[in-house]
Amino acid sequence: MKVEAFADAEALAAPQRSNYFTVFWVQTGRGTFWADLGDYDFGAGSLLFLVPYQCFRFQPDGPLRGVCIQFHANFFCIETYHEQVGCNGVLFNDVYGAPRVVLGPADERELAGLVDALRRELSEQGLAHPEVLLAYLKILLVKATRLKLEQQAGTANTAARLPVVLDELRQLVEAHFRDEHRPAWYADHLHLTPKALAKLTKKHLRKTLTELIRERVLRQAKWDLLHTLKPVKQIAAELGFQDELYFSRLFKQSAGCAPTFFREYETAIRGGKNLSMT
DSSP, X not given: OEEEEEOOHHHHTSOBOOXXXXXXXXXXXXXXXXXXXEEEEEOTTEEEEEOTTOOEEEEESSOOEEEEEEEOTTTOOTTTTHHHHOOBTTTBSOTTSOSEEEOOHHHHHHHHHHHHHHXXXXXXXXXXXXXXXXXXXXXXXXXXXXXXXXXXXXXXXXTTSOOHHHHHHXXXXXXXXXXXXXXXXXXXXXXXXXXXXXXXXXXXXXXXXHHHHHHHHHHHHHHHHHHOOOOHHHHHHHTTOSOHHHHHHHHHHHHSSOHHHHHHHHHHHTTTTTOOOO
């Protein structure tokens, strides 16, 4: 686990990725943040969230300063232990929403206290050091999850609310992403033209429908590679790919490495604890 300050806007402007879960707390500055192919505005008092192997970059409008918190899944896997903090699919791995939480002054003061506590514990490494670190991290993630859920609920009856058809799209994608990858199929089931649906997804979800479906498929692929013993060919077939090589190319474009390397490298780091299913 790492807690580090950042202030080099130029370094963050280059596309990059890591194998850590990452939280950026932007304290001063504003601009645009890319996570994979989606772009999102941010300002001072923003929390931004990334999953391992996700490509990201910043386009700041000026000086940028803040704190970066990173933790590997062998320290705490938010996917395996989702029920403990509830942040998977809300802060991380939400392919339909912005990976961002906006903080108020009171929220920032509370977060500053948690970050100071994490830094102190990382420095002092006292009795039950990993357990104390994990406790502070869980509190931070739970509070951020509550804030995002409150902010989502607050837009339910405002102009910022997503069009109802995008809620229906989400339900369709969740039900059919394994066997249906064609945007036209989803448009037809929603009684829209592909062009009209594409405009809606780009405007409100900040990515094309093709990108959204692909991101959902590859998120499941990562889960299957990490938490099952299924061969890559079987995972590809179950996710609607007849061509294993094509699936592997798409995976490498997204994660920066081939499916087999991804599985072997991460499993070695985690000591095999991720393989919870057969």
